Amino acid sequence: MTQTVDQKSADPRPGAGLSFRIVPPGLYAGRASVLVERSFLVYRRLWLSFVSGFFEPLFFLLSLGYGFGRLVSEVEGPGGHLISYPLFVAPALLAASAMNGAVFDSTYNVFFKFKYGKLYDAMLATPMGPLDIAIGEISWALLRGGMYSGAFLAVMLGMGLITSPWALLALPACLLVAFAFAAVGMAATTFMRSWQDFDLVQLAVLPLFLFSTTFFPLSVYPPLLGTVVTWTPLYHAIELLRGLTTGVVGWGMLGNVAYFAVMAAVGLVIAARRLGTLLLK
Template sequence: MTVLEPRPGVLLRVLPPSLYAGRASKVVERSMLAYSRMWLVFVSGVFEPLFYLLAFQVGFGRLVDDVVGPGGQPMSYVAFVAPALLASSAMNGAVLDSTYNVFFKFRYAKTYDAMLATPIGPLDVALGEISWCVLRGGLYAVAFFAVMLGMGLVTSAWAVLLVPVALLIAFAFAAVGMTCATFLRSPSQFDYIQLAVMPMFLFSTTFYPLTVYPAALRVVVQCFPLYHGIELMRKLSVGVFDVAMLGHLAYLLALAALGLWGVSRRLSRLLLS
């Protein structure tokens, strides 16, 4: 800790930049101002869930009979898929914002170098960028939930918790995605991000239950972060509770904490060295 004495009788203590926390709102404010002229981006994100659910309602929903949902109760295929699509939407939005945008700010625009010339520290940058991803994901989650409600896919009062869970999923993936973005050297390496995200979207029980997999593959699928978000949302959507939900929640919380720690350490190392 450094002690400065700007004038006689006054002591000013300055913390190491890596410990700054409390100015993350300024990073969020910057993102809001940057996107204020691109509001059509948010409108497109609102229509995405509508197109998805309509496609399943009109198309796949008529080809597939009722399926067995959480707790063994039958439910329509659209109602089975809808919570999974909400979780996937939270993941995709968070990964997009925390990788592509962060990479270009970090490597080309040098936005974070300019921020660190102010009282903002690396932890503030990490919290601010992740908070913006969560805020944007929250808008999409509310829109998605409203579409589900309008289509009659909400059958339990507990389904209102889908939005907070979507925020947690967005936070966890944004933190991990931002950490990964600090390791990328060129835009071509974004293919590695898609190589991780696409299998999770397709195989994390998004479109079918875990029981369709052989026993060995079930263990692999249960390691996917998105699987835990989908299972948590699917059970909340019908008001079914069990002990396994605590494990799903703990997994996402641990992932969020690990990602936040990782990105703050990476930014401190890369921007302050």
């Protein structure tokens, strides 16, 4: 803590003219858990808005997986094996659930706190630093995405859409996916100037949801489009979770894990540096 004396005041009373300013000791002070606790206390009163994100993938599973699935007997799954359409769609919606929960929290909510609520300015009047804020917000987004994923996994288990014990690793995989999307989402939020910029978020998330082999196998796409699809993050998430839930596991999944590890690291570094630049200038 540093003490700043206001020399302009001539008031002779004890303590008059003194102002105090708390300066973060650095980018990181180990206080990120405080921000996670705050988010928990806030959403404890807004639980309905919190749990609503779980129902979107569930409705897609019931309408497309079982409705449209009656028109499609089997599709090409991991390793070229033919599987039922609900078994094909369910892990993809699981990946999308982790993505949506993480992106929503790390973009819309963070932008409001940053631009309008001025919450982070107040936090920097404490020993917390920009990296604490980045880690705290990303951790909460990860927890939200993980809760959606855990609930959806329970639904899949109840519907008989999990056919392998490898599915025990599906929840940790969802947490990694949520962490990576939250880190990139928060990094992108630091570049946004107004609410209109969030149209760009939907412009990115919606095509990912529709074209990353969520509803159709990669073989139905033209070669060029199929190659582009394999570069997208949601495709790697779907491949990872589809393999785990169906039991088709291979060394290629380590590439999917490495993809998200790099994505998370890059997003976290950019988010922390941008917050430091914008909040400490």
